Amino acid sequence: MLDVEKIPFGLANIIIGEDDDTLTFDGVEEMQAEGGEVTLTPMFEDIVIADYGNGVYDQRLVGFEGQVTIVAAQESIDVLEAALAATETITDTSGGEKKGIMDAPIGTSLRKKAKRVRIHPRQFPDSMKDLDITIYKMASNGEFTRSNANEQGNITITLNMFPRDGMDPSKPGNFFYFGGIDPNGEAPKE
Template structure:
């Protein structure tokens, strides 16, 4: 096999979080990563036991999905801090404009409403090669924020956890993520 054709993973990936005006790109240009990012897709199963076969598991049924993304941002900005800490509310300038700070959200605030789409593209491939792209429909920050005050390079770890997509249909596949360039849940435009 031609070595150029082998798909051996190597190097950074672009992590694009959100859509439209609120997009944040960890692509080595707009936002920098202090370390490589990581995505984990973990299926959740329930055992099916049959008395006729004793304590052995007869089958496993797929009952859900756990997805997570970790990015270590090299910079610390209000926007990155807000991304890293899901349970926040923006403090805006007195004229109602720009965000000037963050505060903890009200108790009982829905994190689902703050969920964002996450798109991951390996940088080693051209933008037009989408076969190995991973898109997770809805993710929220539920990790902790820690700031080191040591005499060393600081960074901000962003930990995101997936939720089922809006409009989920548990009787059909494609509720948490897809791999490749075609969204199986995209609306068909007539």
């Protein structure tokens, strides 16, 4: 029987980062101008066997690509940092408070800036993690565009997926998982 209570509907909470370093799009801390979107794409290499007419005999998994897109309704330094990972923070010299961002030095690693992302359908209580999607490492390598017109401004954040730290290509669970149990035992810190 169809359980209509488990049909995802509406916005999702999208949590970027962990502990004190989080950016939470939940309609309270940060708001979305449009709904978010996640795309996970397996990458394959063809196995071609001449005995079978040089057609594709099989395909083998060689990796994954993934993106999460969020359209932020508000601008803040944290939102700008998420949208442009190739930046450095400008801090107040007296208290260390974030005051802005600037371009990062040439050669800056995006992997080091990447953060865990968890997507939780907003209609379900936070304790119900069955439909959550967790991606181990994501960072933006995209562009920043601001339209200054007589319309609502927003910032598009496009995060791209990297393999997790300590990945083992001979085992599963290197990029993402669905549900509330991390197969690598690296449960997110909340």
